[in-house]
Amino acid sequence: MFILKLTFKNLLRHKLRSLLTMLGITIAVLLFGLIQTVISAWNAGVAASAANRLVVVHSVSFIFPLPLSYRPQIEKIPGVRTVSWANWFSGIYIDEKQFFARMAVDPDNYFAVFPEFVVPDSALAELRRQRNGAIIGAQIAKKYKLQVGDIMPMEGDIYPGHWEMKVVGIYHGRDKGTDESQMLFNWNYLDQTMVERQPGRAGRVGWYIVDIEDPGERARISAAIDNLFANSPAETKTQTEKEFQQSFVSMSSAILTAINIVSMVIIGVILLVLSNTMIMTARERFREYAVLKTLGFSGIHLVGLIGGESLFLACTGAAVGVALTFPISAGVEQGLPSGWFPVFNVEVLTIVLAAGAALLAGVVAALVPVARTLRMSIVDGLRQVG
Amino acid sequence: MEIPVLTNISFEIPEGEFLALMGPSGSGKTTILNLVAGIDRPTSGRVIVGGTDVTTLSESALAVWRASNIGFVFQFYNLMPVLTAIENVTLPLLLTKMNKKERAERAAFALEVVGLGDRIHHYPRQLSGGQEQRVAIARAIVSDPTLLVADEPTGDLDKKSAEDIMDLLERLNKEFRKTIIMVTHDPRAAEKAHIIRNLDKGELS
Known part of the structure; x- marks a missing residue:
């Protein structure tokens, strides 16, 4: 309970920094969600194919x-x-x-x-x-x-x-x-x-x-x-419906691969934004962590403090990003020329991937500051000027 | 390269005593304090506090030992800026089995003892330097440790506040029978101690 309270109070210490970090994560998650929705829309024909249907075309x-x-x-x-x-x-x-x-x-x-x-x-x-x-x-x-x-x-x-x-x-x-x-x-x-x-x-x-x-x-x-x-x-060429649909998608596979790479880069951006904030935050508070260690608080408490802050930033930013993905993707669909994407839905998998990526970024971003804090001796920490 | 800070140091402090460690900067005063408090380890030798050889304890055991046996007072107070006075004082009690009510009562009592009963919900930024140091002393005594270690407790204070803090430490020593080891440059602060030892170039006199 104390760890939660202190985590929350720490988050409010630099309100603008916390807000900007969350905003960065929100935008990254939103972009990731939109890009993945476009990819899903592109593959909608393949996804909707039935295993029991064959398509016969001219060879x-x-x-x-x-x-x-x-x-x-x-x-x-x-x-x-x-x-x-x-x-x-x-x-x-x-x-x-x-x-x-x-x-x-x-x-x-x-x-x-x-x-x-x-x-x-x-x-x-x-x-x-x-x-x-x-x-x-x-x-x-x-x-x-x-x-x-x-x-x-x-x-x-x-x-x-x-x-x-x-x-x-x-x-x-x-x-x-x-x-x-x-x-x-x-x-x-x-x-x-x-x-x-x-x-x-x-x-x-x-x-x-x-x-x-x-x-x-x-x-x-x-x-x-x-x-x-x-x-x-x-002469004929008979394929499953899925293969038939894939033959259309494969024409644009290079574009899809590029879009997928962009979405992976966005995950990297989330990680960098959050890591930067967490490293700065931990460095400023080394002295306080040393005081907590002096008072008898263990490594687990410090992991909770730093990790909790990182996860809170990541999860809050991601939650807002996911919530915004729905109305904005609806807006994007409206703005696209008629018939570009017959099916343009934000899929559950997209949400799971976005939330999972943010969660992972929250954990990974906390690793470096946690490791530094745990390695830091109390004496060195007390000497630190914040 | 290893630079020896303290060599051939051996001394005892009887329980309930008030010891002042004096000496020039870089003489090793704070290092002695850190060794006694179990936040630093000697490269050789033993440090026995209340019958426990702290040099043999693991990091986790040392943390538990510190929580129940040592109270710390730092030169720059080292309070958590986002916590109120009472929340800062409650910190060491979070590691005990006390419930929330007991913790609050105990922390309020500690703040009463240091004369800040009317400032319990103030944040450090709303307090003067002397008051912040009083909160730090309340935090040091709240878990009722046997030993208080104070590193330049008046070093960042004006004359009046320094006197008040020294009076408080003297009272804790006399009324509450706390053993105190204090590092100081200030001869007037050292006068309050029963024993004054000087450290120079790693040697104690």
Whole structure:
């Protein structure tokens, strides 16, 4: 109790220094939290991947389409439960700055293969019934104030011409990590329009999504699919959904590594700020520590005094930093261009890492002053001029 | 290079005595005091206080021994600036098994003894030098040690405050039977002691 009281009183001895140290830790923890949130957002697609989903793309590049006729052949492979497909549509909605994923999807099975997109059955029935029906994520609906029945006019780029999708439902994510910023419209609208406008591009899908019964069978099933279309005009490359998503993230792996290094440097900054304060503090109080030793106080008491002060500074600074991470990351998300990060959440792991790093810095920063104080003889300490 | 400070020093202080150690700066007075108080160790020889050879005690045992047997009075008071007078005086009692109430009563009594019963909640910065030294003396006697060691207790005080402090030490010696060893340069302070020893170039006379 006395150690706590003296620790607290010592903290208030140089109020400005304590405040600035805490502020330094707060800013460092906040930056660490924001950077880690950006990294998590970058990897959100990978994190949301399911082990039971395979993605089949053209072996040359996923920008080349595959024939729709592959579907029944893939379905016949033992272990395959459902086959669905999608095409990347892109297009321009309102203006070129409004970016979010727009895909034409198989209206019958797509939502069965992605159960994390929670949609009312009535909306699914409408999607199948309405040729230009579209189901949009809750984020899109909120951002553009869209409701069921509204028309979303689009200018095509990959698929040229004017398009009008009708909102027939709004999906919500099953959990916080689910992307709620996609527009998924009836694939038949794309295909039938292509028959009219560019018949050569009809009957083509961007990629297949294969739902398998046993994730342990993924290697065998992937090989079976690729073997099936070997030596054909459109050979396939089958990957797990995670590998498919990682192939996008890996394109920016150098940037991610650099960002990660910056976040590690920030941990170092926390340590330096705190160590500097603690070393100065202990040096000023060597004489007082010597008096305490003279009176019979042991090394444990001194460790408690110095360590307690260091930990209090680190933990208070970190707590404020963590508390600020939530509103500021929400502000950052608002400020980012639309669609940059469909999922931008501060993860529990980020908080644990930030708090753990601050705690570790609190302990490490106290090591040098504690060691010096314990090594110091009482006689030398009493001679010290504060 | 090792520089000998004290050589062939041997002396005894009977219990209840008041000894003044005098001598020029650098003669080794404070070193003797530190050895007797167990905050420094001799390179050879023995220091026996109240039947205990303090040179044989481990650091932790020495800390416990100091807490219950020695009261310290320093030239520059060495009070904790962030603690009030009573909190400073309570410090040595935190290492005992006394409860909070007992500690508070005992510390208040010690401050009464030194004449600061009305200043118990004052911080050191709110006290004069003489009053700070009185708080330091209260801290030294609060755990009822047998031996008080005082290193230049009047060295940082004006004449009047120095006299008051010496009167207080004399009273502690006479009324409370405390054995006192005091290092001083001041002949008037030394007059209060029963025994005066001079130290010069590491030799005691």
